[in-house]
Amino acid sequence: MESYLLDWANLLLRWAHVITAIAWAGSSFYFVFLVDGELWAVHGGGFYHPVKFNVRPPRLPEHLHWFYWESYTTWLTGFALFTISYLWSAGTYLIDKSLMDWSPAAAISAALAFLAVFWLLYDGICRVFGQRPGGDKIVGALVFVLVCIASWLACHLFAGRAAFLLVGAMIATAMSANVFFWIIPGQKKVVASIKANEPVDPIHGKRGKQRSVHNTYFTLPVIFAMLSNHYSFTWSHPQNWLVLILMMFAGAAIRQFFVMRHGWKLGRNANPVKYALVGVAVIVGVAVWLAPAKVTTSGAAAPTPATYADVQKVLEQRCYQCHGAQLQMKNMRVDSPALAKQHASAIYQMAVVTKVMPINNATGITDAERALIGRWFEAGAPAP
Numbered sequence: 001m002e003s004y005l006l007d008w009a010n011l012l013l014r015w016a017h018v019i020t021a022i023a024w025a026g027s028s029f030y031f032v033f034l035v036d037g038e039l040w041a042v043h044g045g046g047f048y049h050p051v052k053f054n055v056r057p058p059r060l061p062e063h064l065h066w067f068y069w070e071s072y073t074t075w076l077t078g079f080a081l082f083t084i085s086y087l088w089s090a091g092t093y094l095i096d097k098s099l100m101d102w103s104p105a106a107a108i109s110a111a112l113a114f115l116a117v118f119w120l121l122y123d124g125i126c127r128v129f130g131q132r133p134g135g136d137k138i139v140g141a142l143v144f145v146l147v148c149i150a151s152w153l154a155c156h157l158f159a160g161r162a163a164f165l166l167v168g169a170m171i172a173t174a175m176s177a178n179v180f181f182w183i184i185p186g187q188k189k190v191v192a193s194i195k196a197n198e199p200v201d202p203i204h205g206k207r208g209k210q211r212s213v214h215n216t217y218f219t220l221p222v223i224f225a226m227l228s229n230h231y232s233f234t235w236s237h238p239q240n241w242l243v244l245i246l247m248m249f250a251g252a253a254i255r256q257f258f259v260m261r262h263g264w265k266l267g268r269n270a271n272p273v274k275y276a277l278v279g280v281a282v283i284v285g286v287a288v289w290l291a292p293a294k295v296t297t298s299g300a301a302a303p304t305p306a307t308y309a310d311v312q313k314v315l316e317q318r319c320y321q322c323h324g325a326q327l328q329m330k331n332m333r334v335d336s337p338a339l340a341k342q343h344a345s346a347i348y349q350m351a352v353v354t355k356v357m358p359i360n361n362a363t364g365i366t367d368a369e370r371a372l373i374g375r376w377f378e379a380g381a382p383a384p
Helices: 002-032 069-087 104-129 135-157 160-195 203-230 240-265 273-290 308-318 337-342 344-353 367-378
Strands: 041-043 046-048
Touching: 002 069, 002 203, 002 240, 069 104, 069 160, 104 135, 104 160, 104 203, 135 160, 135 203, 135 240, 160 203, 160 240, 203 240, 240 273, 308 337, 308 367, 337 344, 344 367
Parallel strands: none
Antiparallel strands: 041 046
């Protein structure tokens, strides 16, 4: 029953998280178009002419729409999802004993520290260098180095899938903290000054814009990290930390193209296609690098189909402890010929195609055993 309830919580939180993340990222992408002033647009049968006012508008309307609940709800649902998916079962999903053999409490504490420490260091970098001449480039370089260090550490301390997700959550925490600690408080001070008919300090707008621009470059790297848990060929690679860094860099480069594209059409900057090409080139390079080695079969005998008796030994050693009589994780049991045949497709997908199971390879399944399961499935999953 606990597993069933956790599955429902996972589904509903994931649903809410995706909905609010779409709302947050969508509004962020839209307002980036307005960074330099105004935008004429056509959508849904109508024409729109939003205009940005730096410092203060000529007149403050009675009702303002504040864009912050999208951010806060995305972070809250994401953290809740991370809690039930990884922290709740840290010994299974967060810890890889071949990397770090520590207690669940220690692993959870370290994971939470990643979220807090990254924000403190990132915020410190922005405070110290953000307002200096050339500060944006200095901040960009230092934050990139910080992300690289954090990615390397995470992939050497935690299970690969959890490490990728943790780095994404770490950056997303900084994004939401930017909204909570800087963007919204600054906007509230501006509104208060306007209502009191006092001079508006432009520093609030400058800081808000700076953090908002950071958030838009963080978005695509975070989305990649969140999606990567479905693709084990990324986080299971021996140099998974480098895979993560390269893919996040590619996302940021492609985002730069979209940020500058409208300005190019209006003649404000050069064609930014070079950034998109760099991002695509990095992705293609990573794909070529991670491609599985070709197996030469010329002159070799065709592989012998596997029987259930062969596979049963592997299932007993590697799978029964989580999918047997005593425990059925994900409501899945494979400790009989009929049950193994019933779940043959899922076994093949999880153990052979994606190699997600066993989680963190806790039971030590070998590549030869995975291949054996593959031959059994391709032979029609025979069972006596």
